[in-house]
Every structure is written in structure tokens, then in C-alpha cells.
Amino acid sequence: AQKVTQAQTEISVVEKEDVTLDCVYETRDTTYYLFWYKQPPSGELVFLIRRNSFDEQNEISGRYSWNFQKSTSSFNFTITASQVVDSAVYFCALSGYKKLTFGTGTRLTIIP
Amino acid sequence: DTEVTQTPKHLVMGMTNKKSLKCEQHMGHRAMYWYKQKAKKPPELMFVYSYEKLSINESVPSRFSPECPNSSLLNLHLHALQPEDSALYLCASSQTDRHSNQPQHFGDGTRLSIL
Numbered sequence: 001a002q003k004v005t006q007a008q009t010e011i012s013v014v015e016k017e018d019v020t021l022d023c024v025y026e027t028r029d030t031t032y033y034l035f036w037y038k039q040p041p042s043g044e045l046v047f048l049i050r051r052n053s054f055d056e057q058n059e060i061s062g063r064y065s066w067n068f069q070k071s072t073s074s075f076n077f078t079i080t081a082s083q084v085v086d087s088a089v090y091f092c093a094l095s096g097y098k099k100l101t102f103g104t105g106t107r108l109t110i111i112p
Numbered sequence: 113d114t115e116v117t118q119t120p121k122h123l124v125m126g127m128t129n130k131k132s133l134k135c136e137q138h139m140g141h142r143a144m145y146w147y148k149q150k151a152k153k154p155p156e157l158m159f160v161y162s163y164e165k166l167s168i169n170e171s172v173p174s175r176f177s178p179e180c181p182n183s184s185l186l187n188l189h190l191h192a193l194q195p196e197d198s199a200l201y202l203c204a205s206s207q208t209d210r211h212s213n214q215p216q217h218f219g220d221g222t223r224l225s226i227l
Contacts, residue, residue, distance in 0.1 A: 032212065033212055033213045035215060037218075042220055043200055043202070043220050043221040043223070044218055044219060044220040044221065045155070045202065045204075045216075045218040046218075047215045047216070047217060047218075050213065050215050052213060091154055091155075095212035095213065096212065097212065098160055098162075098167060098168055098209045098210075098212075099157055099160075099168070100157075100216065102154035102155060103154065104153070104154055105152075105153075105154055107152075
């Protein structure tokens with residue numbers, strides 16, 4: 001069975017601080033894909049990144065960076081110099097056969 | 113702006129009403145999904161359509177009836193809903209459901225309230 005754990009339910013940081021959102025997953029598949037989605041108050045889930053199990057290279061996109069470590073089954077997400085617009089719920093997800101397994105989400109609040 | 117469009121954005125209905133939620137995408141995706149999301153919870157998969165055929169039904173009660181008229185449209189027909197069905201209903205699409213690497217693209221959702 002697949003499982004995604006986001007242990008941080010809620011995080012609050014002051015604007016311009018860096019923040020890391022944790023994601024730990026469990027799967028028996030040898031090939032799998034991990035995703036991060038952002039859900040602002042408007043409701044839409046916005047796709048942020050996809051990472052496959054064979055690519056452990058870290059990725060940076062502007063203020064966002066992702067650290068994938070297969071040895072610890074983790075796929076953490078860091079926002080550098082946070083902004084108020086980053087306030088949202090962030091979901092980590094793991095691909096399965098025709099389905100995504102979502103974590104329970106981390107609610108991030110950036111305080112101005 | 114989202115490339116998956118859902119209407120209506122808000123819906124309030126009584127338990128005896130019949131209504132439909134609509135979803136449209138023009139990205140040429142051949143897989144479409146319905147999710148239900150309760151407050152402070154992750155989305156829960158309800159249905160998957162692949163090439164306009166129902167591929168997955170996650171044991172959803174029959175008061176929810178999906179329909180895929182063509183490759184761009186997905187409907188969810190609602191009848192005799194219960195108060196616990198109040199939730200955010202999200203539609204998503206992906207290029208195909210046959211490869212797990214395809215990201216799903218979501219609409220803004222319909223916020224449904226059952227009186």
C-alpha cells in the first residue's frame with residue numbers, strides 16, 4: 001500500500017523567512033513519481049513539480065527548491081524568502097496505478 | 113487562469129433537488145477525474161474517465177452519477193444528496209491515466225452545500 005505523510009499540519013513564518021515543508025512516502029514500486037501541489041484559498045490545486053524515482057537531482061525554480069532523498073523516502077519542499085502570496089495548503093502526492101495518493105497537507109501562513 | 117473550467121463555482125441545493133456539475137478542458141487530455149474534498153482534508157478520488165470510458169469508480173454512492181459526453185467535457189449529476197455531501201468538488205485532467213508520471217491539472221472546484 002502507498003502512503004504519504006506530511007507531519008506538519010500548520011506552519012506560520014514571518015515574511016522573508018525560509019520555510020521547509022516535509023514529505024515522507026512509502027511505496028513498494030521501484031518506479032514512481034512524486035508531486036507537489038499548492039492549494040490557495042480559491043480552491044484550485046496548482047501543480048508545482050514532478051520528480052521520478054530515478055532522478056535524485058535537487059531542483060530549484062526561483063524561490064522554490066525541492067530535495068529528493070530516496071534513502072530516506074523524503075521529498076521536501078523549501079520556499080526561500082517567503083512572501084504573503086505563498087500562503088496556501090501544500091500537498092505532496094505519490095503516483096500509483098491511475099491514482100494519486102495525497103498527503104494530508106500542510107497549511108502555510110506567511111505573516112506580513 | 114486555470115485550463116480546467118468548472119461551473120458553477122458555488123451551488124446550494126436541497127436534498128430532493130437534481131443538479132449537475134460541469135467540467136471542461138481544452139488541453140487535449142484523455143483522462144478526466146472527479147474528486148471530493150472536505151475541509152482540511154486532501155482530495156478523495158471519486159471517478160476516473162479514460163478515453164471517455166469510466167475507468168475507476170471508488171465505490172461512490174449512486175446519488176452521484178458521472179457522465180463524459182466527449183473528450184473535453186465531464187459532468188457530475190447529483191440527486192437526493194445528503195448534508196454530508198457538502199464539500200468542494202474538484203475536476204482534473206491529465207494527458208492519459210495509463211502512465212503514472214502525468215501530472216493532473218485541476219479546476220477551481222465547485223463548493224457544494226446541501227441544505
